[in-house]
Structures are given as structure tokens and as C-alpha cells.
Amino acid sequence: MPENLDAIFKPRSIAVVGTSRKDGTIGREILYNLVAYGFNGPVYPVNPKAAYVNSIKCYPSISAIPDKVDLAIIVIPKEQVLSVVEECGEKGVKGIVVISAGFKEIGEKGIQLEKELVRMIKKYGIRLVGPNCMGVINTAKDIRMDATFGSTLPLDGQVGFMSQSGALGNIILEYADELKIGFSKFVSMGNKADVSGNDLLMDFEDDENTKIILMYLESFGNPRKFTKIARRLTKKKPIIAVKAGRTLAGARAASSHTGALAGLDVAVDALFEQCGVLRATSIEELFDYAVAFSNQPLPKGKKVAIVTNAGGPGIIATDACVSLGLKMSTFDKETYKKLEEILPEEASTQNPVDILGDGGPKRYEKALDVVLKDINVDSVITIFVPPLMSKALDVAVAISKVSANYDKPVLGCFMGREEVLTSIQELEKNNIPAYLFPESAAKSIAGMYKYRELSKRSEGNIVHFEVEKKKVKSIIDNALSAGKGYLSQDEVRGILEAYGFKYPETQLVKNEEEAVNSANRIGFPVVLKIASLDIIHKSDAGGVVIDLEDEGDLRAAFKKVISNVKSNAPEAKIDGVMVQKMVKGGRETILGMSLDASFGPLIMFGLGGIYVEVLKDVSFRIAPITDLDASDMVKSVKSYPLLKGVRGEKPVDIEEIEKYIQRLSRLVEDFPEIEEMDINPFVVFEKGRCCNVVDARIKIERSYKQNKF
Numbered sequence: 001m002p003e004n005l006d007a008i009f010k011p012r013s014i015a016v017v018g019t020s021r022k023d024g025t026i027g028r029e030i031l032y033n034l035v036a037y038g039f040n041g042p043v044y045p046v047n048p049k050a051a052y053v054n055s056i057k058c059y060p061s062i063s064a065i066p067d068k069v070d071l072a073i074i075v076i077p078k079e080q081v082l083s084v085v086e087e088c089g090e091k092g093v094k095g096i097v098v099i100s101a102g103f104k105e106i107g108e109k110g111i112q113l114e115k116e117l118v119r120m121i122k123k124y125g126i127r128l129v130g131p132n133c134m135g136v137i138n139t140a141k142d143i144r145m146d147a148t149f150g151s152t153l154p155l156d157g158q159v160g161f162m163s164q165s166g167a168l169g170n171i172i173l174e175y176a177d178e179l180k181i182g183f184s185k186f187v188s189m190g191n192k193a194d195v196s197g198n199d200l201l202m203d204f205e206d207d208e209n210t211k212i213i214l215m216y217l218e219s220f221g222n223p224r225k226f227t228k229i230a231r232r233l234t235k236k237k238p239i240i241a242v243k244a245g246r247t248l249a250g251a252r253a254a255s256s257h258t259g260a261l262a263g264l265d266v267a268v269d270a271l272f273e274q275c276g277v278l279r280a281t282s283i284e285e286l287f288d289y290a291v292a293f294s295n296q297p298l299p300k301g302k303k304v305a306i307v308t309n310a311g312g313p314g315i316i317a318t319d320a321c322v323s324l325g326l327k328m329s330t331f332d333k334e335t336y337k338k339l340e341e342i343l344p345e346e347a348s349t350q351n352p353v354d355i356l357g358d359g360g361p362k363r364y365e366k367a368l369d370v371v372l373k374d375i376n377v378d379s380v381i382t383i384f385v386p387p388l389m390s391k392a393l394d395v396a397v398a399i400s401k402v403s404a405n406y407d408k409p410v411l412g413c414f415m416g417r418e419e420v421l422t423s424i425q426e427l428e429k430n431n432i433p434a435y436l437f438p439e440s441a442a443k444s445i446a447g448m449y450k451y452r453e454l455s456k457r458s459e460g461n462i463v464h465f466e467v468e469k470k471k472v473k474s475i476i477d478n479a480l481s482a483g484k485g486y487l488s489q490d491e492v493r494g495i496l497e498a499y500g501f502k503y504p505e506t507q508l509v510k511n512e513e514e515a516v517n518s519a520n521r522i523g524f525p526v527v528l529k530i531a532s533l534d535i536i537h538k539s540d541a542g543g544v545v546i547d548l549e550d551e552g553d554l555r556a557a558f559k560k561v562i563s564n565v566k567s568n569a570p571e572a573k574i575d576g577v578m579v580q581k582m583v584k585g586g587r588e589t590i591l592g593m594s595l596d597a598s599f600g601p602l603i604m605f606g607l608g609g610i611y612v613e614v615l616k617d618v619s620f621r622i623a624p625i626t627d628l629d630a631s632d633m634v635k636s637v638k639s640y641p642l643l644k645g646v647r648g649e650k651p652v653d654i655e656e657i658e659k660y661i662q663r664l665s666r667l668v669e670d671f672p673e674i675e676e677m678d679i680n681p682f683v684v685f686e687k688g689r690c691c692n693v694v695d696a697r698i699k700i701e702r703s704y705k706q707n708k709f
């Protein structure tokens, strides 16, 4: 199979199989678009029942075409698709786009048909887009191919777009046309039987015309491959994605904290974050980003200035910027002075700069120029609310004129519909993104800034640790053959210690006397905990008593633990009681892993203890975790400042935490049988004292196979 997609994107001739004389049919629309957009080569309609379509000579079959055909667009009932594909193969066609539906998306019968389709193209070395899609576009000057049935012809530009939904594809083409966004390539992927999102990413990576990549995704075929490609690609070109649909992680009942917290969409968020992909929450936001990215330079920093003719929208924009992590610029003294000179007394020279409702084009022009000149300004949002006396169009002209002189992003926000329409068009003509509301402008700047930061960060390394893999393998194999799901405390400890984790001293005892002996040996204060495979959350069953100072405390606690468990969990089989050294000081965190159906192991870090599910202060990344991922994970929990120490507290050893996150990642990568695990609490200390696993559980599963991904 050819690796590249030239057969799809650079055909020298195209056949449309199943075109028709009837107006409004898909086959006819495609033929029309190919011709109307000016495809740089011959187009052959194929239909046994017509001699001509759209004044072009029509052929009864692919094999009846006397010349060579590079690409075939197939728009015929699904039953006939296979035989036509075979005919294409015999004729030497190397690229096929199957528009026809009725394959995988309809269930069992369609799945079979799709499998046969894939077998057929493999046999002939054909690359295929679809089935069940709306076609492909390549606007490159030497190709000019619009092989879609879209109702608008595309503008050419820098955006490479892939959409998993055909229906949305057409709306996207229309919307882009309205916003004057031009495409380099546009692909409706359909069922992705052959050409996948990853294939397209690789194509867009090498495509000089593609500067920005937009994706509408419903599922990931191969998330691991996506990670690899996207991590590399986002260093060069921004990828902005809308991911619809939900991952399965949330649908599974989870008994671990990590599983419960790994809600609906965290895997996708984690994946995008790790790869530097910007996530848009809606198609609208996707295009808000697209207009900004395709028309303006990236901001070099996070300092924003706002120039407005109305106070309210200026405040809204300020709030939006700040809440998105941007900063409002504090201007140079010189800037304030100049603003005072050019603005009326009642105007505000502070950021947001309010030039007042009677501010016309001249005032905009001067104020914007002064502000853009200031080195404390990385980007500007200009807001215009049409009052009676000002002319919106002239203001738009003024903004466009000034912003062309600076290499800083300037975004417009013209509030209103009808009355500002021509001015919005004027801005768009001059490559100034125009938004209806200040929040959208703020979001776009924040997105551009975030992308700039993401693209600059290093890729990170998978660090190698000394571990005892064999030891863990034998524990897991034994447990599997005993039919265990949850592992015993001893097994969990054996596994974690083999991967470098440290426990406070712990001993399993069978009766009160043994507990006393053990505590004397370990040294008070100690903790007692019930040991039972049937009890997952020990404190819930009254099975944990902490901070026992002496033998008297201990004896009382022992009786209490046993009687609590007997009444709270009468069915549980008690294996004994654990005596554990009481860990003093430090901070309780949680380390965990849960398995996502399509992304594999998700690693979690956060604030631990018994309130973890209430506080939900956790972060996720997909394994394997690089040193950089681990550092990002720790930094992105809200309580990070607590770890760094507040009010004179010593900071905890953050590097140590990062190392253990990576060790955990290594463990779950090495043992795909591990289905879920929690280390909670994982107690962390200041530098010089080792982190402690105070409590951990691991669930394993035999049927889980790594090749699931």
C-alpha cells in the first residue's frame, strides 16, 4: 500500500461513477463542483444510462474510459460498490473516494461489506477515503479539486480540515465561506475504512499549503499513533480539534477513586494536553480560533490591551481575559501621557482604554497606534458598539490601517448585527478577525497564546528506572491463576516495592497478642487496619484506627476494629489486622490509574485522603508519562501552591512526586493486566524524606490484552 495520499490528493484525472443527469443528485453535484472549481485535468462521468451529463461525454463503465484514471469518486448503491472497486483495480485506479453509505455505520451486514471493501483495495494497492463521506478537496493551484457535493465552492487558504461527520462537513464549508476562511485541503473521512485521521495528519504535516489543522472528531482509531504524530506536528503547526461523543471510561462502574474521577472526557483532554492540541468545545469556537490563527500573528506574551468605545463590553472583555489566564497590560508612562493628549478628559487611559461613545475613526486610529507601540502590549482587542453618531465602517478601516503596521495580533469585536455588517466585512477583508462578543475575542487570544507556549515546550523523555519486573510478574500470574480480581495487601505491597515504592513498616497479625508484639517491635504510635479482600474502603467499614499511642489504646482499637467490621460488613472474610507505623506530618496525595477503553491507562495525581472524590482536585495524563508530563500533572492541580508551601511551610519534594508518577506509569505499561489502582494516601514530605505508600489497592483482569489498542 502506498504510504502517501497522492492518489487521493494529486490525481491527474478523475472519474465520477454514478453521476446522473438529474438535478440535485449527489453524483451530479460532485461532477458540477469538479468542473466549476476548475479541476486541472479531465473528468469522466460514468453512468450506463446516460450519454452526456452536464454536456460532458459519459461512459457506461470505468473500464470503458479510454484514458488513464487516477481517482474514482463512487456514488452508487452499496451493493454495486465492490464490483466497481474491482473494476477500478483492474484499470489501475490508485485512489477511491466512496461517498455511498450503508457500510459499518449500519451494523453487522455493513461491517461485513466494509471488510470486503478493504480486502479489495488492499489487493490492488488502492488508497480509499470513506465510505459514507462527502468527499475531498485540494485547493492547490496545480490541482484545484473539489470532489465534494458541498453547496459552496471553497476559498483557497491555509486550513487543512478533516471531519468525521459528512453532514457537518457541508455546514462547515458554508460557515467557512461566510467567515472568509480558506482551505488548503478538506476531507470528510466517513467511516475511515482505510485513510484515517492519523494518515491525514501526516499528509497535512508535509503539505506546504497547510498552516493550520482543524479537526472534527467522533472517535480515535489509534490514539497512541495520534499521540506520536500530534506531539511532533504541533511543534510546527497548530492543531485545533472538536471532539464530540464520549469516551467509555465514564460508563464503566468504577470502584477505585481514580476510576470514579476519570469521568467522561478526561482522557481526551489529557491526550490533547499532552500532544499540544488545542481543544475547542464547539464548532463555533473552532472557527473563532480558525479566523484568529489564519489571519493574525501569534502573541509573544500574555499581556492584552483593550481599546473600546463603551465601558461595559470593556469590562466583560477584561474579565474574560483574566479568567482565561491572560494579563491586562500595564502601560508605559509614555503611553499614558500620549493617551491623555489624544483622548478627551472623561476618557479612560487605563487598560481597558475607553475612548468614549463619541469616539470616531480618528480617535480609534490614534489610540490603537499608541497602545500597539507599547512594549507591554502583546495583543489588542478592539471593541466597537455602534452609537448613533459614529460610522462603523470608517472605524473598521481605521483599525485595519493601524494594525497592518504591527506584528501583534489585533482582534475586533463589533457588537451588533445589521448595522455593523459592512464594517465586519471590511475587517475580514483586512484579515482582522471580527467577533460578535468580547468573550470570543478573549478566548481566541488565549488559545493563540496557549498554542505558542505549547509549541515551544520540549517533548519530554520517558525516563528509565531500575525495577524488578520478574517479581511482579510472578505475583500477578499467581493471583490470576487463583482467580483474583483485587489483590491482597501483601501482593499489592510486593508489586509496589518491586517498582521502588516505600511503605511505612507494616505487619499482618491474627490476634490481639500478636498485634501488641508487633506494635512494640515497630514502635508506637501505630495504626490498625482491617485486612480483608472483601472490604475495599476500610474506613467506611470502621476498619481503620489511627494514632495509637500505647498498648492500652492498641488493645481497645483491636477489639473495636473487629467488632466494627463484623457489624458493618458481616459477610466479609477477615484475613487479619494490619499493624502499621503511624506516619506523622507530610501531605496526603493520591496516585492512581484507571483504564480507558480507547486510550489505555490513564494516570492520575491529586490531593489525596478520604475526601478525594469530594474535592476532585486531580489531573490526568495518558501513559506512557514523560518527565514533562509528570511535571505538568503536579503543576496543574489546584492545590499545587499548597505543595510548594504556604505561610512559611516547607515545600514538599515535588521532583520526588514526579518520579513516582513515572514509576507508576512504567508499572502499568509493563503490566497491562492491571485494570485499576489507587495509592491513597500517598504521603509526601519535604526534601530528604521518602514518600510513603500508606494505603493502596490494585485490581487485575486476565482478559485485558494490550493489543486492544
Ligand SMILES: Nc1ncnc2c1ncn2[C@@H]1O[C@H](COP(=O)(O)OP(=O)(O)O)[C@@H](O)[C@H]1O
Pocket (backbone or CB within 6 Å): 504, 527, 529, 536, 537, 538, 539, 540, 544, 546, 580, 581, 582, 583, 584, 588, 609, 610, 680, 681, 694, 695
Ligand atoms: N500509617 C498511617 N499513618 C498516618 N495516617 C494513616 C495511616 N494509615 C491510614 N491513615 C489515615 O487513615 C485514612 C484511611 O486509611 P486507609 O489505609 O487509606 O484506608 P481506606 O482508604 O481503605 O479507608 C488515610 O487516608 C489516612 O488519612
Ligand SMILES: [Mg+2]
Pocket (backbone or CB within 6 Å): 680, 681, 695, 696
Ligand atoms: Mg485509602
